[in-house]
Amino acid sequence: MCSYIVEKAALTGSAAKGRKGWMRIDTANVYYDHPYYSTLDHVLAIDFTNEGEGGRDRVAVELSADSARALVDRILAALASGEVAHAVAAPALAVAAD
Amino acid sequence: MSYYQGLQADVVPFRGHNGDQGEAYYARPTRAGKFPGVVVIHHLPGWCEWTTEVVRKLAHHGYAAISPHLYFREGDKGEAPDDLGARIRAAGGVSDASVMGDVTGAMAYLRAQPNATGKIGVIGFCSGGRHTYLAACTLKGIDAAVDCWGGNVIVDNPKDLNDKRPVAPIDLTEKMSCPLLGIFGNDDANPTADQVNRTEAMLKKFGKNYEFHRYNGAGHAFFDWRRAAYRPEQAMDGWQKVLNFFNRNLAASAANIAAE
Numbered sequence: 012m013c014s015y016i017v018e019k020a021a022l023t024g025s026a027a028k029g030r031k032g033w034m035r036i037d038t039a040n041v042y043y044d045h046p047y048y049s050t051l052d053h054v055l056a057i058d059f060t061n062e063g064e065g066g067r068d069r070v071a072v073e074l075s076a077d078s079a080r081a082l083v084d085r086i087l088a089a090l091a092s093g094e095v096a097h098a099v100a101a102p103a104l105a106v107a108a109d
Numbered sequence: 110m111s112y113y114q115g116l117q118a119d120v121v122p123f124r125g126h127n128g129d130q131g132e133a134y135y136a137r138p139t140r141a142g143k144f145p146g147v148v149v150i151h152h153l154p155g156w157c158e159w160t161t162e163v164v165r166k167l168a169h170h171g172y173a174a175i176s177p178h179l180y181f182r183e184g185d186k187g188e189a190p191d192d193l194g195a196r197i198r199a200a201g202g203v204s205d206a207s208v209m210g211d212v213t214g215a216m217a218y219l220r221a222q223p224n225a226t227g228k229i230g231v232i233g234f235c236s237g238g239r240h241t242y243l244a245a246c247t248l249k250g251i252d253a254a255v256d257c258w259g260g261n262v263i264v265d266n267p268k269d270l271n272d273k274r275p276v277a278p279i280d281l282t283e284k285m286s287c288p289l290l291g292i293f294g295n296d297d298a299n300p301t302a303d304q305v306n307r308t309e310a311m312l313k314k315f316g317k318n319y320e321f322h323r324y325n326g327a328g329h330a331f332f333d334w335r336r337a338a339y340r341p342e343q344a345m346d347g348w349q350k351v352l353n354f355f356n357r358n359l360a361a362s363a364a365n366i367a368a369e
Contacts, residue, residue, distance in 0.1 A: 013152060013153035013154060013198075013235050013236055013260075014299070015153070015198065015201055015202050017198060017199050017201075019199070040195070040198070040199045042198070044153075044154075045152075045154065045235070045329065045330060046154075046336075047154045047155070047157065047191045047194065047195075048191070050335055050336055050337055051336070051337055052328065052329065052330075052336060052337055052338045058195045058199065060196075060199075062199075066196055066199070067185060067188075067192075067196075068192075069192055069195055069196075071191075071192075071195060
């Protein structure tokens, strides 16, 4: 049966685009449970919301477990390569500006 | 008379817990006659389209059926039930007291209809199955209850009890006041086959009127045609068990009504 287990991630400086356009988000509610829309038995669901503003709007995804793990891996990879690239780019620009 | 007969479905206002006015999905046969009622308790994700299909299915089979929206208090006008369900989940769900109050209100709505026989059944799925077990043990005036794969009827860790869900339904079994039908998949992780056995042992211990049906090759929510979990053969048999049970306990078959 569905559980009430929800992992909450506090978000800063983040935004998402929902049915009303762009909104600032401060919370990701993450849970692994039966889906609302996906045809899978279980999904990793994430609801991005702004609970500080009542949490009325959300951007929702339902991912298969494999997809969620692959996404976590790609998020970490993108962060790693992106932070390196941008960390390198910033000093290079600074040098060029000198 | 045509083999198939019409039904009417609509969203209706009803008075729930504390007299709060909410909305419910209601369907009934349109032919003349009196019909037993069934309250359909939706699952944790919310008041979904599949729940409305169950309501219409029951009306198709001769019942006046109603599914109260259990989250209406927190919703904005016209808010999608899935968005509302997500918020309710994040807030830890609604309390058992609120759900029992809404089920009581839905039963009162059914009994107030001019075409009601006065007999009332309750059926619930997933968390609604647990709520059904709870209703069978705590509410008066239920004539038949159907628990479809309700998990957390047994609570092994007391830390899982809280203000919203303060009592494990299994601990109320002695108070069960109506016949209970249980439908379960043996591959389900909640309730597990062992938990179903333990629930049955408790029903036996207190001499309750029950029948349990366990299905091999099926897990959780195997009636739900939208999911990979759907098992057509087991679901067809399970629905027949449900309809036979309601027919027997609520005396509602089309044949009975036609004979009146």
